[in-house]
């Protein structure tokens with residue numbers, strides 16, 4: 001026995017949420033061929049079915065591209081600081097992909113690690129994630145290689161599984177239950193478990209490679225192509241790096257957080273000009289090391305949900321999957337010192 | 346809202362220029378209650394704000410025994426430090442911290458201490474020197490080796506004279522060849538050579554080495570030759586930081602977040618890390 005909702009009932013429910021004052025966001029075409037998560041005016045703007053996934057991710061609803069941390073005002077020699085009391089909008093994300101939702105528990109660890117970042121946690125508390133399981137995937141999808149899949153529940157408040165007609169509704173949290181209470185009907189049909197994209201690499205093997213040969217020349221080969229544009233990180237559901245800067249004028253301004261990316265030269269540049277990651281090979285290595293070694297060593301899982309956005313959005317088709325293939329086929333038995341010299345050159 | 350990025354307002358109570366481009370600043374919490382509640386351990390760092398320009402990471406270079414103020418020291422090299430260069434007594438700046446780990450001053454009790462600093466790297470050593478001198482009975486011999494490019498590049502030069510007068514304390518100062526003035530009475534040479542010449546006893550010693558990566562690289566083999574083990578050699582890393590609290594993602598050296606697990610590492614720990622520093 002399960003609960004179900006028809007497509008029409010779902011869409012009218014979405015319209016109810018909107019008219020009830022909630023902000024509702026979901027995959028929507030902003031122009032032909034460009035699907036993004038967008039705030040919806042009505043349920044008709046939702047793009048459901050027949051599309052793989054948006055070019056961006058839902059992380060922007062928790063870690064916005066740009067956000068104010070506090071304000072400062074100058075008064076002669078004195079400065080006044082004004083804290084921000086963030087009251088985030090009550091948001092429902094509908095039609096999130098499982099690989100987007102699964103990134104949230106991963107990000108939770110970063111933003112609650114020792115110091116709690118309330119800019120993140122308050123938005124997290126105010127947001128309900130209604131995910132739709134995938135029935136379509138492309139060559140870039142590899143969720144099944146990182147222990148996830150097209151119907152995983154991780155990070156979702158509600159998981160909708162497409163049926164021949166409508167959806168099976170699985171409310172996973174109280175927040176999710178509140179949204180769907182009384183809106184579903186009992187049903188005999190259970191959604192068939194989707195098989196998902198074939199497994200493309202084994203994280204255990206990758207882990208061994210990343211713990212072993214730090215100076216693998218594969219990084220240099222990859223870096224020759226990389227433009228250092230940052231698209232991979234900005235469209236990644238799990239990348240969370242940011243910069244902190246000031247924006248203001250002679251009378252005051254605000255301190256802000258902006259998205260940043262380890263593929264930029266300035267990311268690690270010291271004031272002295274010394275840069276520990278001074279070439280693109282070291283920066284490409286950092287990206288993969290962080291996702292498949294550094295984060296896992298700290299938090300026990302990989303910093304990647306297999307969405308494939310990095311490769312889809314990369315102007316030169318790099319990204320995690322491409323790198324994994326290159327790494328797996330790289331020759332592991334070289335002279336490490338010889339390679340060390342080449343990578344630092 | 347508890348905002349981890351929100352600094353405390355500090356009043357500047359003193360500014361001192363050390364070289365053509367290095368100054369140190371004394372600051373005090375504007376709110377006296379915060380002064381009473383605040384404590385740190387030598388070796389920890391803070392994020393210092395020049396509002397309108399941004400934040401920079403500096404070691405807190407005063408001793409943790411000085412309760413009424415803290416100090417930091419910087420070189421004028423970028424936007425934030427250009428602004429800090431213009432601050433005067435009475436101005437307000439921001440401070441977040443203390444962050445990171447600290448020198449294991451308790452573990453060092455009973456040991457001889459060798460402090461080696463190059464260039465602007467003196468501040469992160471200065472806090473430990475004062476701390477050790479203020480607890481003089483707890484430590485063995487203290488040797489301070491401080492090298493700068495020229496005779497005009499010493500930071501806290503007046504304090505070097507004070508340290509030289511402390512009991513069982515030796516100060517070795519050197520300038521790079523060509524950096525001496527006619528009345529330079531001290532050593533000439535690069536730090537690694539000067540250390541070799543100085544014949545510092547290594548037995549029961551720990552060494553704290555801070556300086557440009559190139560200086561550290563050439564100093565380590567000398568310490569090794571003297572017989573110091575990799576567990577007894579410490580340094581403080583200076584990776585670029587923004588948040589200081591393990592969120593912004595840029596300070597890592599391989600698997601280690603320098604802002605959280607550092608900035609102080611033993612050479613033994615560094616050997617296990619990739620060369621991202």
Ligand code: SF4
Pocket residue numbers: 233238239240241260261262263286287288290291594
């Ligand atoms: S991969 Fe790079 S941009 Fe993404 S979280 Fe890691 S360090 Fe930051």
Ligand code: SF4
Pocket residue numbers: 225226227228229230231232233263310313314315316317318319
């Ligand atoms: S999207 Fe591609 S080219 Fe751009 S930084 Fe990432 S890997 Fe490099």
Ligand code: FES
Pocket residue numbers: 585586587588589590591592593594595596597602603604605
């Ligand atoms: S300085 Fe931001 S993570 Fe370390």
